[in-house]
Amino acid sequence: MTGGAAGFAGRGRVAAEVAACLERLGTDGERLRVAITVLDRTARQTAEVLDGDAIDGRPLGPLHGVPVAIKDNIDVAGVPCTAGSPLFVNRVPGEDAPVVERLRGAGAVVVAKTNLSELAIGPTTQNRTFGACRNPWDEQRLPGGSSGGSAVAVAGGMVRLALGTDTGGSVRLPAAATGIVGLRPSYGTVSIDGTMPVSPSFDAVGPMARTVDEIAGALGVLRDRPLPPARPLRDGQRPLAGLRVGRPTPFFSDHLDDDVATAVDAAAEVLRRLGAEVVDVPLADAGMARMRFEVLAGQEVVALHRDRLAGSPDGFDPTIRTRLEAAADVASSAVERARAWLQDWQAAVEALWDRVEVLLTPTFPGAVPLRSQAEDPAAIERFTSLLYPWSLVPGPTLSVPCGFHHAGTPIGMQLTGPVDADTLVLAVGAVYQQVTDWHLAEPLTADDAFGPSV
Numbered sequence: 001m002t003g004g005a006a007g008f009a010g011r012g013r014v015a016a017e018v019a020a021c022l023e024r025l026g027t028d029g030e031r032l033r034v035a036i037t038v039l040d041r042t043a044r045q046t047a048e049v050l051d052g053d054a055i056d057g058r059p060l061g062p063l064h065g066v067p068v069a070i071k072d073n074i075d076v077a078g079v080p081c082t083a084g085s086p087l088f089v090n091r092v093p094g095e096d097a098p099v100v101e102r103l104r105g106a107g108a109v110v111v112a113k114t115n116l117s118e119l120a121i122g123p124t125t126q127n128r129t130f131g132a133c134r135n136p137w138d139e140q141r142l143p144g145g146s147s148g149g150s151a152v153a154v155a156g157g158m159v160r161l162a163l164g165t166d167t168g169g170s171v172r173l174p175a176a177a178t179g180i181v182g183l184r185p186s187y188g189t190v191s192i193d194g195t196m197p198v199s200p201s202f203d204a205v206g207p208m209a210r211t212v213d214e215i216a217g218a219l220g221v222l223r224d225r226p227l228p229p230a231r232p233l234r235d236g237q238r239p240l241a242g243l244r245v246g247r248p249t250p251f252f253s254d255h256l257d258d259d260v261a262t263a264v265d266a267a268a269e270v271l272r273r274l275g276a277e278v279v280d281v282p283l284a285d286a287g288m289a290r291m292r293f294e295v296l297a298g299q300e301v302v303a304l305h306r307d308r309l310a311g312s313p314d315g316f317d318p319t320i321r322t323r324l325e326a327a328a329d330v331a332s333s334a335v336e337r338a339r340a341w342l343q344d345w346q347a348a349v350e351a352l353w354d355r356v357e358v359l360l361t362p363t364f365p366g367a368v369p370l371r372s373q374a375e376d377p378a379a380i381e382r383f384t385s386l387l388y389p390w391s392l393v394p395g396p397t398l399s400v401p402c403g404f405h406h407a408g409t410p411i412g413m414q415l416t417g418p419v420d421a422d423t424l425v426l427a428v429g430a431v432y433q434q435v436t437d438w439h440l441a442e443p444l445t446a447d448d449a450f451g452p453s454v
Contacts, residue, residue: 014065018047021067024158033131034149035112036072043111061107069153069162072113073120075194083196084116084127087315097194106221114149118317120198123384124374136443141368144174151178162208167198169387171206172399176363176412179401182208186419187394190222199297212429230427241275246356251286257366263403263411264362289388295338298327349393353418363412367405396422400429401438
């Protein structure tokens with residue numbers, strides 16, 4: 001998005017772009033179960049106003065006319081915010097969440113509230129109330145979750161930009177599963193106010209788009225605090241000269257499908273050709289992250305829903321209810337062990353920043369699971385296993401497409417940095433995309449409604 005609004009759409013043509021977006025949401029979007037609410041009337045009205053501003057020469061924001069989709073656990077004034085749950089179908093917030101207010105202030109057009117896993121819990125977006133979201137690369141496969149609708153809206157060409165939330169990986173996973181870019185920003189960088197919480201200690205709001213440049217532009221609009229600039233990147237053929245990239249072992253290299261291992265190795269080689277030094281770095285206990293995360297986050301989730309769980313247990317998806325009940329039964333000693341482990345884990349990752357500036361890991365280890373595997377614990381555990389370690393540290397993690405599995409589904413890599421190194425992580429991802437074309441691939445359902453991404 002370095003080119004501002006022009007990177008998304010030609011000024012003065014907002015109404016046409018929004019109309020194309022709404023048409024796609026009503027066709028492919030309906031089939032793929034992308035949206036819970038489409039804001040047809042208000043989006044068209046906003047587009048007309050923005051077209052008028054362009055004609056009259058009024059100041060145009062950096063996202064002028066950009067159609068955006070908002071995950072349906074983030075408040076949009078006057079629009080139901082269901083969190084994908086029948087318990088909240090009648091909840092209508094009176095004001096925008098700060099992130100939505102900032103997008104509107106920058107000129108974006110909110111066109112839809114998107115489908116998600118119920119209560120933003122779970123990685124599948126197979127929602128029993130609002131429909132099972134489908135992956136546009138293969139409709140028999142999962143889109144990832146919990147921000148699946150937002151990811152599919154971008155991947156399927158329905159919007160240029162979408163917001164999701166990421167507690168245990170819910171931006172990064174669906175972004176990688178659908179071949180787009182997703183950012184979990186540094187903790188506290190982007191406001192989570194006006195977002196229905198999952199686990200406030202780990203919740204984050206993050207943007208999703210086709211390119212890293214678009215993500216960077218969105219973060220510039222969304223962030224609550226200044227971020228230090230990225231380290232100077234050299235011009236020419238070796239812009240990453242001097243950058244130290246670490247590849248944590250052994251957990252992140254074990255048990256990968258050959259296609260994923262090959263794709264991430266190739267991405268590391270691209271970074272080397274661009275001048276980076278790529279080295280293996282030992283990092284113990286990463287395999288414990290999922291278990292510890294589920295204990296710690298589970299306590300907060302249960303606290304948020306305890307009264308509803310007691311009073312309206314049938315209002316919960318049975319799978320989620322079972323998870324909440326299990327979390328409620330966790331012994332206090334297990335919670336204390338998880339807290340102690342978390343301190344050790346954060347210290348271990350922090351120590352790596354004396355040796356490297358960015359960490360490179362796969363986003364998930366194999367092909368995107370089939371929708372028929374949504375209730376298969378082993379398949380889902382494997383699908384999500386590489387996400388949790390970075391949900392438990394305060395720095396940013398960016399998922400970037402880096403290849404395709406022989407099953408036909410995208411492969412993603414994660415770039416992780418120390419706290420407030422968002423601009424550095426984004427700069428590395430952007431340079432990678434300048435010399436690769438994985439992000440330009442489109443699923444069969446996409447067309448040229450918006451022209452080429454830049």
